[in-house]
């Protein structure tokens with residue numbers, strides 16, 4: 001499709017989008033749901049902890065089942081943000097608020113680490129609630145702040161940059177996730193594979209380039225997500241924006257945890273024990289439990305986001321959309337299974 005064709009198609013979509021928004025007078029009450037869901041996140045984690053108890057506890061079968069249901073709700077809550085972000089009547093600010101709610105599992109980890117580093121006297125849930133109330137008030141108070149903009153050739157160039165850096169970073173991401181999958185065999189296999197990988201990715205010439213590329217990926221991703229989130233998108237594009245936004249925050253928080261918090265601030269090795277929150281582990285520790293949805297969705301969405309990128313490239317090269325969408329769905333299901341396997345290994349399951 002030429003730039004001109006895509007531009008005029010995008011512009012007619014924008015007119016429809018404008019009409020939908022103009023028709024919607026006042027506030028869409030459903031736009032409150034995503035921030036409400038996000039606000040519940042720490043409290044659901046607390047409920048989970050009260051059901052499984054501290055390390056050494058032996059929860060009843062009833063409590064285990066209830067805890068599994070609570071965890072499933074925690075993992076599913078971002079879907080509310082995803083669904084609401086697709087509503088055409090939303091203003092850009094409330095749509096972005098909905099997307100931010102999708103990111104809450106990783107934002108909450110980021111917040112917890114920053115709070116720990118600055119020695120905040122306020123509890124994480126309290127700061128979390130204050131931030132969400134503030135963000136919600138701001139989003140609803142923001143008038144239509146920007147004119148709707150079409151997909152310009154400049155944005156198209158950013159997409160190309162984003163795609164090229166993603167291709168390079170794929171090698172690291174696939175190795176990194178494969179490394180975490182070996183946790184299913186055992187911590188010593190995980191450590192041995194990581195030791196081999198570190199020879200390459202921690203080499204003095206490679207590591208700074210890797211970090212810079214991740215920062216560039218995050219910056220270009222955030223810019224694309226900002227532009228694309230000003231209006232409603234189709235299902236696939238919304239998934240691409242939501243997963244990309246999650247990853248941008250995940251990567252920033254994760255690199256802060258690895259490089260700043262663990263290696264520089266605490267001076268501890270960033271190994272298997274660091275990843276699983278040893279000695280208490282992920283499940284029974286009231287702080288560490290937040291790492292479970294953060295990592296699970298991080299692993300799932302990075303692979304799902306790559307599948308979305310591949311989908312766009314294949315469609316642009318003329319592959320039949322139905323076949324491409326089937327491939328995408330297979331990729332997303334496989335991503336979910338790989339993420340579940342990684343988390344199972346981190347929680348002590350062995351094969």
Ligand code: HEM
Pocket residue numbers: 173176180194198201202207210214247251254255258269270271272274275295296298299302342
């Ligand atoms: C289950 C999910 C994940 C876990 C448990 C995890 C854990 C870790 C650990 C333990 C390290 C330190 C590695 C070392 O010291 O050699 C690390 C580094 C890193 N991770 Fe992850 N990670 C996960 C997912 C991801 C994803 C999805 C990305 C990118 C999208 C990512 C990007 C990075 C980067 C850039 C580094 C720094 C590499 C370096 O040391 O130079 N991680 N991660």
